[in-house]
Amino acid sequence: MEKTLYQIFKTFFKVGTLLLGGGYVILPLLQSELVEKRNWIDDNELCEYYALSQSIPGLIAANLSIFVGYKLRKIPGAIVAIIGIVLPAFVSIVIIARLMEEIIRLKFMQSIFWGVGIGVLILLFLAVKEMWKKSIVDKFTCWIFFITFILSAGFKAPPATIIILAIFIGIWIQYQKKIEGQE
Numbered sequence: 093m094e095k096t097l098y099q100i101f102k103t104f105f106k107v108g109t110l111l112l113g114g115g116y117v118i119l120p121l122l123q124s125e126l127v128e129k130r131n132w133i134d135d136n137e138l139c140e141y142y143a144l145s146q147s148i149p150g151l152i153a154a155n156l157s158i159f160v161g162y163k164l165r166k167i168p169g170a171i172v173a174i175i176g177i178v179l180p181a182f183v184s185i186v187i188i189a190r191l192m193e194e195i196i197r198l199k200f201m202q203s204i205f206w207g208v209g210i211g212v213l214i215l216l217f218l219a220v221k222e223m224w225k226k227s228i229v230d231k232f233t234c235w236i237f238f239i240t241f242i243l244s245a246g247f248k249a250p251p252a253t254i255i256i257l258a259i260f261i262g263i264w265i266q267y268q269k270k271i272e273g274q275e
Contacts, residue, residue: 095132095164097172103130104157104176111153111177118153122160132164153177236261 107121119142126132133141145155154174161173195201228234240258243249 095169097165097168099130100161100164100169101172101176104161104173105179107157108153108177108180111180118156122156126160133160137163232265 103125107118107125110121111118119138123135123138127135127138141156141159142152144159145152148155154177157173157177158170161169161171163169164173196205228237236258240254243254243257244251
């Protein structure tokens with residue numbers, strides 16, 4: 093069967109269009125398209141590519157399409173295969189986003205989102221209240237809270253930096269307590 097870049101793109105675009113449900117659904121689709129109909133790869137290769145796709149970061153379908161495309165036509169094949177498999181999802185997201193823009197403008201939907209916003213604030217408050225009980229247990233932890241709050245709210249310090257700083261301070265304090273306990 094012909095292995096032109098157009099055929100590779102068309103095949104993976106078809107699979108990407110039919111792909112609903114993630115990486116586990118792709119196996120029968122690719123088995124049908126690549127092994128049975130086109131005879132581009134065999135069952136063993138498909139299983140190997142599938143296993144490799146699961147073991148590396150990224151979407152299983154995208155990884156698998158890269159492996160198959162590369163086998164068929166090297167780098168150009170891998171490129172058109174990945175474009176073919178992700179293009180349907182990308183187009184769908186763009187269309188849904190456009191529809192959501194129109195839906196959000198409706199007064200009724202704005203009221204719903206306002207209510208949801210209030211609900212989220214209440215849930216955040218309850219989560220903070222629960223974590224406060226478990227985290228602020230003495231004067232030291234209270235000071236850590238106020239310092240990190242000031243860094244975050246007043247100086248707009250990145251949350252990751254604050255968390256890492258708090259971890260190191262906690263480790264340092266525990267180390268100091270351990271040393272004091274040994275003396």
